[in-house]
Amino acid sequence: MQITLHAPLDMHLHLRDGKMLKTVAPLSAKSFAAAIIMPNLVPPVSTIEEVVAYKKRILAVTEDEGFEPLMTLFFKDTYDFAFLQKAKKHIHAIKLYPAGITTNSEGGVSTIDSDALATTLQAMSDLDIPLLIHGESNGFVMDREKEFIPVYEELSQKFPKLTIIMEHITTKDSVEALHRYPNLYATITLHHLLITLDDVAGGMLQPHLFCKPIAKRPEDQKALLEVALNAHPKVMFGSDSAPHPQSAKESCGCAAGVFTAPIALPVLAQLFEEEGKLENLQAFVSDNAQKIYAYTSPKKEVTLEKKPFLVPKTHGTVVPMYADQEIAWRIKSVSL
Amino acid sequence: MQITLHAPLDMHLHLRDGKMLKTVAPLSAKSFAAAIIMPNLVPPVSTIEEVVAYKKRILAVTEDEGFEPLMTLFFKDTYDFAFLQKAKKHIHAIKLYPAGITTNSEGGVSTIDSDALATTLQAMSDLDIPLLIHGESNGFVMDREKEFIPVYEELSQKFPKLTIIMEHITTKDSVEALHRYPNLYATITLHHLLITLDDVAGGMLQPHLFCKPIAKRPEDQKALLEVALNAHPKVMFGSDSAPHPQSAKESCGCAAGVFTAPIALPVLAQLFEEEGKLENLQAFVSDNAQKIYAYTSPKKEVTLEKKPFLVPKTHGTVVPMYADQEIAWRIKSVSL
Numbered sequence: 001m002q003i004t005l006h007a008p009l010d011m012h013l014h015l016r017d018g019k020m021l022k023t024v025a026p027l028s029a030k031s032f033a034a035a036i037i038m039p040n041l042v043p044p045v046s047t048i049e050e051v052v053a054y055k056k057r058i059l060a061v062t063e064d065e066g067f068e069p070l071m072t073l074f075f076k077d078t079y080d081f082a083f084l085q086k087a088k089k090h091i092h093a094i095k096l097y098p099a100g101i102t103t104n105s106e107g108g109v110s111t112i113d114s115d116a117l118a119t120t121l122q123a124m125s126d127l128d129i130p131l132l133i134h135g136e137s138n139g140f141v142m143d144r145e146k147e148f149i150p151v152y153e154e155l156s157q158k159f160p161k162l163t164i165i166m167e168h169i170t171t172k173d174s175v176e177a178l179h180r181y182p183n184l185y186a187t188i189t190l191h192h193l194l195i196t197l198d199d200v201a202g203g204m205l206q207p208h209l210f211c212k213p214i215a216k217r218p219e220d221q222k223a224l225l226e227v228a229l230n231a232h233p234k235v236m237f238g239s240d241s242a243p244h245p246q247s248a249k250e251s252c253g254c255a256a257g258v259f260t261a262p263i264a265l266p267v268l269a270q271l272f273e274e275e276g277k278l279e280n281l282q283a284f285v286s287d288n289a290q291k292i293y294a295y296t297s298p299k300k301e302v303t304l305e306k307k308p309f310l311v312p313k314t315h316g317t318v319v320p321m322y323a324d325q326e327i328a329w330r331i332k333s334v335s336l
Numbered sequence: 337m338q339i340t341l342h343a344p345l346d347m348h349l350h351l352r353d354g355k356m357l358k359t360v361a362p363l364s365a366k367s368f369a370a371a372i373i374m375p376n377l378v379p380p381v382s383t384i385e386e387v388v389a390y391k392k393r394i395l396a397v398t399e400d401e402g403f404e405p406l407m408t409l410f411f412k413d414t415y416d417f418a419f420l421q422k423a424k425k426h427i428h429a430i431k432l433y434p435a436g437i438t439t440n441s442e443g444g445v446s447t448i449d450s451d452a453l454a455t456t457l458q459a460m461s462d463l464d465i466p467l468l469i470h471g472e473s474n475g476f477v478m479d480r481e482k483e484f485i486p487v488y489e490e491l492s493q494k495f496p497k498l499t500i501i502m503e504h505i506t507t508k509d510s511v512e513a514l515h516r517y518p519n520l521y522a523t524i525t526l527h528h529l530l531i532t533l534d535d536v537a538g539g540m541l542q543p544h545l546f547c548k549p550i551a552k553r554p555e556d557q558k559a560l561l562e563v564a565l566n567a568h569p570k571v572m573f574g575s576d577s578a579p580h581p582q583s584a585k586e587s588c589g590c591a592a593g594v595f596t597a598p599i600a601l602p603v604l605a606q607l608f609e610e611e612g613k614l615e616n617l618q619a620f621v622s623d624n625a626q627k628i629y630a631y632t633s634p635k636k637e638v639t640l641e642k643k644p645f646l647v648p649k650t651h652g653t654v655v656p657m658y659a660d661q662e663i664a665w666r667i668k669s670v671s672l
Contacts, residue, residue: 140554141538142478201537201550202477205590210541218476252586252655254541319588 002305002332003278007033007297008265008285012132012167012187012238014038014103014257015058015069022061023316024243027262029067031331033286033300036070036132036238039095040104044074048083051090066300066336070293072132075109077116081123092293093130093165098148101136102212103242103256108134112151114158121155125162130293131155132165135174136213142197145213146173156181163292168192168240170213172223178234185292187238188228190267191258191321196221207254208319211242229275231283236292239264245317260321263311266329267322269304273329298336305332338641338668339614343369343633344601344621348468348503348523348574350374350439350593351394351405358397359652360579363598365403367667369622369636372406372468372574375431376440380410387426402636402672406629408468411445413452417459428629429466429501434484437472438548439578439592448487450494457491461498466629467491468501471510472549478533481549482509492517499628504528504576506549508559514570521628523574524564526603527594527657532557543590544655547578565611567619572628575600581653596657599647602665603658605640609665634672641668 013035015025028035037058039045045054051071058069073079073087075096097108114121124131137147155164166174166186178186191211196202196218200209209215227235241264242257249255260267265285272281290297309330311322349371351361364371373394375381381390387407394405409415409423411432433444450457460467469491473483491500502510502522514522527547532538532554536545545551563571577600578593585591596603601621608617626633645666647658 140532141534142553196476198477201546204592205541205543205546206588207541207543207590208588210537214537217478250587252542252544254543256540 001273002303003269003281004301004303005265005282005285007300008302009033009237009289009297010035010239010241010261010264011236011289012036012038012189012240013261014040014240014242016243017041017054017057020243020316021057023318024241024259024261025058025061026065027315028241029062029065030334031265031302032067033297034068034070036093037072039072039074040097042104044104044107045072046074046076048087048090051087055090066298068298070295074107075120075131077109077120079120079123081126084120084123084127084129088127088129091129092295093132094124095132095134095167097134098136098138101134101138105134114154121159121162125159128163128294130163130165132167134168135166141214142216145169145171149173149177152177152184153181156184159183165292168213168238169224170216171220175223175227178227185234185236187240188224188235189238189240189258190260190264191215192221192224193228193271194267207249208321208323209258210254210256211240211258212256225275228284229272229277229280231280231288233283233288233291235284236289237268237285243318246314246319247317249319258321259315259318262315262320263322263327265302266304266309266327266331269329270327273306301335303332303334304329337609338639339605339617340637340639341601341618341621343626343636344638345369345573345625345633346371346575346577346597346600347572347625348372348374348525348576349597350376350576350578352579353377353390353393356579356652357393359654360577360595360597361394361397362401363651364577365398365401366670367601367638368403369633370404370406372429373408375408375410376433378440380440380443381408382410382412384423384426387423391426402634404634406631410443411456411467413445413456415456415459417462420456420459420463420465424463424465427465428631429468430460431468431470431503433470434472434474437470437474441470450490457495457498461495464499464630466499466501468503470504471502477550478552481505481507485509485513488513488520489517492520495519501628504549504574505560506552507556511559511563514563521570521572523576524560524571525574525576525594526596526600527551528557529560529564529607530603543585544657544659545594546590546592547576547594548592561611564620565608565613565616567616567624569619569624569627571620572625573604573621579654582650582655583653585655594657595651595654598651598656599658599663601638602640602645602663602667605665606663609642637671639668639670640665
C-alpha cells in the first residue's frame with residue numbers, strides 16, 4: 001500500500017539555530033514542502049533583518065531539498081502597521097507567546113490585553129497576517145489550555161477578520177472553541193494524536209514524551225483524533241517538533257519538547273491508515289493549511305509506502321520519537 | 337523554636353535490600369522509632385522465613401538506633417488462617433498490590449475479587465492483621481486512585497472488622513471515602529502534602545518528584561493537608577520514601593519514587609509550623625498510628641529545632657527530596 005502526498009506542510013516547527021539547525025532542518029526539508037518556522041530563538045526573531053538572516057541560515061542547510069521555510073516574527077506589541085507592511089514580504093505569520101510559558105518565551109507578552117495589543121492586532125488583521133498563539137495560562141498544568149480559551153474568544157470577537165491559530169491544541173475544550181468562531185483555526189501535533197499523560201507518566205516517566213502543552217486525558221486525545229482524521233477544514237498538521245539534546249531530556253529538570261520531524265509523515269500515514277482515513281491525510285497535512293494561510297506551496301510529491309522502518313536511535317544529539325523502534329510506514333520517494 | 341516528638345513512626349517505608357538497604361535504613365532508623373517495612377523485594381517477602389531474614393538484615397544495619405522494623409508480608413490469596421496465625425508473631429500487616437501497579441509488584445493480585453480473597457481476608461480480620469493496599473486501577477493515571485475506591489468500599493463492607501489502610505492517598509476522593517467506613521484508614525506521604533502534578537511536570541520535568549500514585553491536582557493536595565494538619569484520627573504519616581539510584585531516576589524511563597526518609601521529620605515540622613498546626617504533629621506522626629495498629633512503640637524522643645539545614649546532594653547513589661537546598665528545621669537530638 002502507498003500514498004503520494006502533494007506538498008506536505010508542517011505548520012509548526014522548531015528548527016533552532018547553529019549546530020542543532022544543521023542537524024534537524026535537513027530532516028524536515030527532506031519530507032516537507034514547507035514549514036512554519038517558530039521564532040523563539042535566543043534572542044527571539046523580532047526584526048525583519050533577523051527574519052531574513054534566519055531564513056538564509058535555514059536555506060543554507062536545506063538546499064536542493066525543495067523546502068520553503070515560512071518565516072514568522074515573535075509577537076511584540078510595538079509592531080505597527082508601517083513595520084508590518086514591510087515585514088509582510090518576509091513572513092507568513094506572527095507567533096504570540098505568553099511570557100515564560102515554554103522554551104525561550106521569556107520575552108513574550110505578560111498580559112494578553114486585547115486593548116493594549118490592539119494596534120498590532122488590527123494591523124495584522126488589515127494586512128492578513130495570521131496570529132499564532134501558544135495558548136496556555138500559568139495555572140495548573142492540566143488546566144492551562146482550557147483557562148486560556150476566553151482569550152481566544154475575546155480576540156476572535158474583537159478582531160473578526162484576523163486569522164487566529166490556536167497552536168498545538170491538546171484538549172476537547174479547544175476543539176469545541178474552534179467550532180464557535182469563524183476566524184479561529186488550530187494546528188495539531190502528531191504526538192498529541194498518539195499519546196495521553198498516561199504515556200508520559202503512567203508507567204515509567206518518559207522524558208522524551210514530555211512537552212508543552214503536556215499531553216492530556218483520553219477524551220481529549222479522542223476529540224483531537226476526531227477532527228484530525230476527518231481533516232476538519234479548520235485544523236492542520238503542525239508537528240511542534242522540538243529538538244533538545246539527549247542530555248537536556250534525560251536529566252533532572254528535563255526540557256519540554258518531542259522530536260517528531262523525521263518520522264512525522266510515515267507515522268501519520270500509519271495512524272490514518274489504521275483508522276481507515278488515509279484519504280483525508282492530504283487535506284490534514286497540506287490542503288487545509290494552504291486555504292487557511294492563503295498560501296500556495298511549490299510542487300513537491302512525497303510517496304509513502306507501508307513497509308517497516310527502524311527509526312534511528314538518535315539524529316545527532318537528539319532522540320526522535322519511536323527511537324530504535326519499528327514503524328509500519330516509510331518514505332519511498334520524493335520528487336520536486 | 338523546637339518540638340520533641342515521642343516515638344515518631346513512618347507507617348509506609350521502602351528499605352530495599354543489599355547495598356541500598358545499607359544506605360537508606362540507617363537514615364530512617366536515626367529519626368524514627370519504628371516503621372512499617374514494605375515487602376516488595378525481588379522476590380516479594382511472602383514467607384515467614386523471608387520476613388524473619390529480612391528483619392534481621394534491617395536490624396544488622398540499624399543497630400543502636402532504637403529502631404523497630406515493623407514487618408509485612410506481600411499479600412497472597414494462598415495465606416490461610418493456620419499460616420497467618422503463625423505469621424502474626426512476626427508481622428504487623430499485609431500489603432496488597434494490584435499486579436504490576438508499581439515497583440516490584442508483578443506478583444500482586446490480578447483481580448481484586450473479594451470472594452476469591454475471602455479466606456485470607458477473613459483470617460486477617462479474625463487475627464486483627466491490618467490490610468494495607470496500594471489502591472490504584474490500571475486506568476488513566478490521574479483517575480487510577482478514584483477508580484479504585486469501589487474496591488475499598490466493597491472490602492470495608494464485606495469485612496467490617498478488618499482494618500483496611502488506604503496507602504499513600506493522593507486525592508480528595510480518597511479523603512471522602514475515609515469518612516464513609518469505620519474500618520477504613522489512610523497513610524499520607526510528605527511529598528503528597530507538598531506537591532501537585534505542577535511540581536512534577538508543570539515547568540521542567542522533575543524526575544525526582546515522580547512517584548506512584550502520581551501527585552494530583554491542587555484541590556486534592558488541599559484535601560490531604562486538611563486531614564493531615566488536623567491529625568484526623570484516621571490518618572497517619574507514611575513516607576513511602578522509595579529510593580532509586582540517581583541513574584534510574586535521571587534517564588529515559590525514570591523509576592517512580594521520592595526519597596524523603598532523611599528529611600521527613602524536619603520538613604513535616606516546617607510544614608506544620610507554617611500552617612500553625614505544630615501541636616498536631618505528634619498525633620499525625622505517631623499517636624494515630626499506634627491506635628490504628630494497636631501498637632505500642634518503644635520509647636524514643638526526637639527533638640527538632642527551627643534552624644536552617646542544608647540537605648545533602650545525595651545519600652550514596654540516591655538523591656533526596658530537597659537535595660542541595662536549605663530547609664528550615666533540623667533534627668537537634670534523639671534520645672532513647
